[in-house]
Amino acid sequence: MSILHHQFHKLYQYRKSISTKVFSSRGKNLSRCDFCLQGISFCVCDSRRQLISNTNFLLLMHDDEILKPSNSGRLVADLIPNTTAFLWSRVDVEQALIDLIDNDTYQPVLIFPSDYAKPEREVFESVSDIPALKTKPPLFILLDGTWRQAVKIFRKSSYLDKVPMLSFSPEHIASYAVRKGQRDFQMGTAEVAALAIDSFGEKDNANALVLWCNVFKEATLRGRNKRSAAELQPFNLYKDAFSNAHKKAIQNML
Ligand SMILES: [Zn+2]
Numbered sequence: 654m655s656i657l658h659h660q661f662h663k664l665y666q667y668r669k670s671i672s673t674k675v676f677s678s679r680g681k682n683l684s685r686c687d688f689c690l691q692g693i694s695f696c697v698c699d700s701r702r703q704l705i706s707n708t709n710f711l712l713l714m715h716d717d718e719i720l721k722p723s724n725s726g727r728l729v730a731d732l733i734p735n736t737t738a739f740l741w742s743r744v745d746v747e748q749a750l751i752d753l754i755d756n757d758t759y760q761p762v763l764i765f766p767s768d769y770a771k772p773e774r775e776v777f778e779s780v781s782d783i784p785a786l787k788t789k790p791p792l793f794i795l796l797d798g799t800w801r802q803a804v805k806i807f808r809k810s811s812y813l814d815k816v817p818m819l820s821f822s823p824e825h826i827a828s829y830a831v832r833k834g835q836r837d838f839q840m841g842t843a844e845v846a847a848l849a850i851d852s853f854g855e856k857d858n859a860n861a862l863v864l865w866c867n868v869f870k871e872a873t874l875r876g877r878n879k880r881s882a883a884e885l886q887p888f889n890l891y892k893d894a895f896s897n898a899h900k901k902a903i904q905n906m907l
Pocket of ligand 1: 686687688689690691695697698699
């Protein structure tokens with residue numbers, strides 16, 4: 654089976670090629686797969702399957718984030734075919750990024766907490782509240798980095814100022830997390846993407862992404878090798894759960 658490579662992989666390879674220092678992270682001595690960034694024995698590339706979706710994603714990534722094995726933004730690119738990733742720079746803004754935001758085919762929507770919005774900013778709490786999405790597919794923009802980095806990207810990227818914001822209320826996030834059986838309501842980039850996909854009405858696609866996150870988290874924990882065998886469920890259970898959710902989601906979209 655050929656392993657599907659997507660745009661994030663290309664950006665990762667590029668960023669790695671210009672890197673002057675060895676990336677230091679937890680588990681840096683682990684020999685990793687170049688694509689899923691998991692330890693070789695926990696490579697999940699064979700399980701990666703794209704969905705069929707009417708959503709589109711733009712990941713605006715902080716430079717520190719892209720080489721991190723724990724980054725979850727790329728899980729969106731794993732599943733959603735039309736996902737584009739850019740390295741964020743405060744000064745050198747790529748024209749392709751501006752062109753994509755300005756592309757009339759899509760309605761760009763920035764997903765970010767409303768607390769940071771200036772009073773004049775258009776902020777919506779649900780996808781169904783955004784009038785332009787009745788006629789155009791969404792281009793969901795995610796700022797991918799630590800919380801501080803994401804706030805910096807938000808504040809220092811004036812081309813985002815005109816983009817309407819989608820901001821989920823804490824109650825909405827909590828009820829979604831409960832529905833998904835998550836104990837921890839802290840959401841990573843991929844989980845926020847799942848929330849947006851769910852809000853757009855592609856519930857089975859959102860579910861498949863959540864289960865893909867679970868495969869990834871389990872592979873990461875196994876790479877750290879801190880748990881006893883008794884604590885471990887067979888890894889295939891996670892992969893099978895994703896595979897079943899993926900099949901169901903594809904059938905719904907055909
Ligand atoms: Zn892999």
